[in-house]
Amino acid sequence: MVNSVPLPRFAVVDLETSGFSTQRHRILQIGMVTVEADGTVLDEWSTLVKLRWPFQRVGPTHVHGITRSTLKDAPRLDDVLTEFGERLNGSLFTAHNASFDAGFLLRAARRRAGDDPVHVGLEPRLCTLRMSRRLDPDRQQSHRLGDLCERYDVALDRPHDALADAAATAAVLPYLLEGHNITTSEQLEPFYVL
Numbered sequence: 001m002v003n004s005v006p007l008p009r010f011a012v013v014d015l016e017t018s019g020f021s022t023q024r025h026r027i028l029q030i031g032m033v034t035v036e037a038d039g040t041v042l043d044e045w046s047t048l049v050k051l052r053w054p055f056q057r058v059g060p061t062h063v064h065g066i067t068r069s070t071l072k073d074a075p076r077l078d079d080v081l082t083e084f085g086e087r088l089n090g091s092l093f094t095a096h097n098a099s100f101d102a103g104f105l106l107r108a109a110r111r112r113a114g115d116d117p118v119h120v121g122l123e124p125r126l127c128t129l130r131m132s133r134r135l136d137p138d139r140q141q142s143h144r145l146g147d148l149c150e151r152y153d154v155a156l157d158r159p160h161d162a163l164a165d166a167a168a169t170a171a172v173l174p175y176l177l178e179g180h181n182i183t184t185s186e187q188l189e190p191f192y193v194l
Helices: 077-088 098-111 117-121 128-134 145-151 162-179 185-191
Strands: 010-017 027-035 041-048 092-095 125-127
Touching (some): 027 098, 041 077, 041 162, 077 098, 092 098, 092 162, 098 128, 125 185, 128 185, 145 162
Parallel strands (some): 010 092, 092 125
Antiparallel strands (some): 010 027, 027 041
16 A cells, blocks of 8 residues: 655745736746645745836736835845745645746746756646636636635735735635545646646
8 A cells, every 4th residue: 555645835826927928027026825735824925026127117017016116125036036945945836827927936047047946846836726627627617816715705805916816825725625635745746737
């Protein structure tokens, strides 16, 4: 009989970016909520990210509320990535549409010189969007984060704030794990993304 590996801690991450292209746009804010499988919050962290150039575009301010002036005194991306890697600390990277968030983090990590603590922690990547869609194979429901929050009666007070979105995703995660009857790490594998 093979021993099953218990569920890990989950580092639930959300980013706010200046747009959708990893080639042209930049990370503006990172939020991370580390939780146990039952939703118990172990840690919360959020930071804005300083722009590379003073007049760099910040994208849809009307959506995320982030302006150039709010980023003026934010930490530089290199420092943010270092802290991100330290906070990930062996937890499973988890996000709603994990390919998007991981794509921006990997692109940012590739730009920086030296050791890359982020890259090591970004595999595997658990996607709560994929988990939700697999619970609805006929696609009868919306799987946007706001709609999941409404479905599972989870508060989402400040949509498009990285920490608020990460906290909401972390609160939805136990419902998704329960919906798939996931109790071991091996059962998470179908929900990993590249």
